[in-house]
Amino acid sequence: MYHKVCAHGNADPLTVPVNSLEAQLQYLKQEGYHSIGLSDLVNHILISTPLPEKPILISFDDGYRDNFTTAYPLFEKYGIKANIFLVPAFLRQEATRAGHEASTYLRLEDIQAMDPGLVEYGLHSFDHKSYKILDNDAITADLLQCKNALTEMGISFQPCLAFPYGAYPKKDEAKRRQFLLTLANSQIVAAFRIGNRLNALPLRHPLLIQRLDIQGGNNFKKFTRLLRKGKTLFG
Numbered sequence: 001m002y003h004k005v006c007a008h009g010n011a012d013p014l015t016v017p018v019n020s021l022e023a024q025l026q027y028l029k030q031e032g033y034h035s036i037g038l039s040d041l042v043n044h045i046l047i048s049t050p051l052p053e054k055p056i057l058i059s060f061d062d063g064y065r066d067n068f069t070t071a072y073p074l075f076e077k078y079g080i081k082a083n084i085f086l087v088p089a090f091l092r093q094e095a096t097r098a099g100h101e102a103s104t105y106l107r108l109e110d111i112q113a114m115d116p117g118l119v120e121y122g123l124h125s126f127d128h129k130s131y132k133i134l135d136n137d138a139i140t141a142d143l144l145q146c147k148n149a150l151t152e153m154g155i156s157f158q159p160c161l162a163f164p165y166g167a168y169p170k171k172d173e174a175k176r177r178q179f180l181l182t183l184a185n186s187q188i189v190a191a192f193r194i195g196n197r198l199n200a201l202p203l204r205h206p207l208l209i210q211r212l213d214i215q216g217g218n219n220f221k222k223f224t225r226l227l228r229k230g231k232t233l234f235g
Contacts, residue, residue, distance in 0.1 A: 001162075001194065001211040002060045005071040011216030018070050024214070024223055025078050028056060035081040037120040038158035042189045045206050055201075059083045059192065059211065061124055061162055063090055065103045068110040075118050085124035085162040085192075088149035111155055122160035123147070123188075132167035136182040143186045159189045166194035168208075180207050196231035 002021075003014040011017050028035070034052035041057060043049035060067045063086045075082050090105040097103065111121070125131070126146040131139055143161070150157050161183065169175035183191055188207065195210030203209065212226050 015216045089127035121157045162192040198230040
């Protein structure tokens with residue numbers, strides 16, 4: 001799980017320097033990992049289409065413009081698939097900016113310029129509200145609004161959701177079950193939390209898939225250890 005990529009330093013928990021990202025992508029190729037798209041995962045879940053050996057799903061949350069300007073050239077260079085979870089309200093925000101203003105989030109033309117064989121898109125709520133505090137009716141409405149907005153913009157997306165802030169009703173068993181039922185009733189096939197643990201195949205919980213949080217302050221050694229063992233290595 002990534003968010004932003006910077007070309008010149010300025011790393012922070014959400015921002016990975018481009019040279020670090022390139023080293024990480026090189027390592028994945030070198031170690032025989034095979035990147036997959038959300039559509040590959042959906043087909044695996046729904047119709048048991050086999051995944052490649054050592055499958056890894058690379059995701060970016062929020063749809064920052066540097067995913068196109070800075071990260072996408074690396075996806076092309078290494079032939080690596082990536083997946084971006086979009087927030088329609090952020091895309092609309094960019095559409096209202098004057099042409100000379102610096103963009104924070106992806107523009108529609110950026111999305112249209114990226115090879116759909118390399119980059120796929122999923123849902124990240126309509127306007128980045130936490131699903132931990134919304135009731136189930138509000139979540140249903142939010143997902144519908146999110147899908148409709150992307151469809152109106154002509155953006156193809158997979159029936160996959162990354163929870164904003166990684167949040168969901170985790171501790172209350174009854175609320176969690178109802179939440180997962182709400183996602184299923186909204187035709188969500190795969191949903192992602194954070195968790196920082198690896199996911200064994202076959203997936204036991206396709207609506208609670210864990211992701212490794214790759215932060216800008218992580219050194220390369222921590223990245224490789226996290227990739228091999230997940231959170232369990234760090235207690």
